[in-house]
Amino acid sequence: TFTFVGTVPGYAGTAKLLLRVKEQVTIYTLTYTAGQNGSIEGGKNQQVEHGQNGSQVTAEPDPNYHFVKWSDGSTINPRTDTNVTADITVEAIFVINKYTVAFVDWNGDLLKKEIVAHGSSATAPADPEKEGYTFDSWDKDFANVTDDLTVTAQYHFSELTTLNEMIDAATARTRPTYTHTDNTLTKQEWDHYWGGFEDALGVAEQTHDSLGEKHPLTAEDETAISGAIHDLQRALEILDGIEDFDDAQIGR
Numbered sequence: 001t002f003t004f005v006g007t008v009p010g011y012a013g014t015a016k017l018l019l020r021v022k023e024q025v026t027i028y029t030l031t032y033t034a035g036q037n038g039s040i041e042g043g044k045n046q047q048v049e050h051g052q053n054g055s056q057v058t059a060e061p062d063p064n065y066h067f068v069k070w071s072d073g074s075t076i077n078p079r080t081d082t083n084v085t086a087d088i089t090v091e092a093i094f095v096i097n098k099y100t101v102a103f104v105d106w107n108g109d110l111l112k113k114e115i116v117a118h119g120s121s122a123t124a125p126a127d128p129e130k131e132g133y134t135f136d137s138w139d140k141d142f143a144n145v146t147d148d149l150t151v152t153a154q155y156h157f158s159e160l161t162t163l164n165e166m167i168d169a170a171t172a173r174t175r176p177t178y179t180h181t182d183n184t185l186t187k188q189e190w191d192h193y194w195g196g197f198e199d200a201l202g203v204a205e206q207t208h209d210s211l212g213e214k215h216p217l218t219a220e221d222e223t224a225i226s227g228a229i230h231d232l233q234r235a236l237e238i239l240d241g242i243e244d245f246d247d248a249q250i251g252r
Contacts, residue, residue: 026050030081031089032057037065038094042078054081059092064118064146068093101142101149106130106216111153116145128153132222134161157217159225163208166232170201173236176243186246193238200235204228 030046042057058078059067069075071091081088101122103112112125122142127135133155140151179190207228211221 028084029087029089030054030084031087032079033089033091034059035091035093037062037096038067038092040092048081048084050085051083054084054088056080059094061094064097065094066097068095099145099148101145101151103138103151103153105153106155116142118146119144121145122149122151124151130155132158134158154215157211157222157225159222159229160208160212163204163225163229163232164212166229166236167201167204167208170197170204170232170236173239176246178246189242193235193242197235197239200228200231204232 026049028048028050030043030048032040032042032044034040038059038061040057041060043055044057046054048054056078057080059070061067067077070077070079071093072088074090077092097118098115099118101114101116102110103114103122103125104110105128111128114122116122122145124138124142129135130153136154136156138151139154140149142149142151175190175194179186179194181187207224211217211225214221217225
């Protein structure tokens, strides 16, 4: 405040002038923008007096993206700038979500781990191997990854393929017409051995139906499959032997 004292013409007293100088308030601009794949909620453009606080703003990512940081390095979100002493201009940075895809073997052993962006595909490792088994496929689709994923190798017991092929061949087999003649030794023998063949085929079919889609197989399951193959193979060999003998005897 400044005081000036003097006289004024036509006025007998002393004149006094008071001058007050007021400091001009400094105003700062706060500017918040969003980079690609996101937006800003709150005051994007703010006017703030020196030493005062701005209002809260939030960086909002688009679906399947996430906020990383502001362009000035701050990772605070929501953000409120306080005690402002300069203009502030920052941009929110967003990146796409990424997920971990783990490929594991039948026993849980890790075969490969890969980081995949949302909506992208993972790349499977080379087909794994398991003794006595044949690799079939992976148990989950990994062409459009939208979350962390564990993909497990699936196998089938190799002898199941053998059993299935034997069942197909055995089912197509027919009993020779000449073996149906009543009151003959040939019919009696064929009734016995054909019955054994049908029993073995029935067990083989039941075994395949019950275990063909089972994962994983137990040691007992594997033994059952091997046993069904052995018994059906034995029954077929007996029929082959009888037919060869009959042919040699010209149908007996």
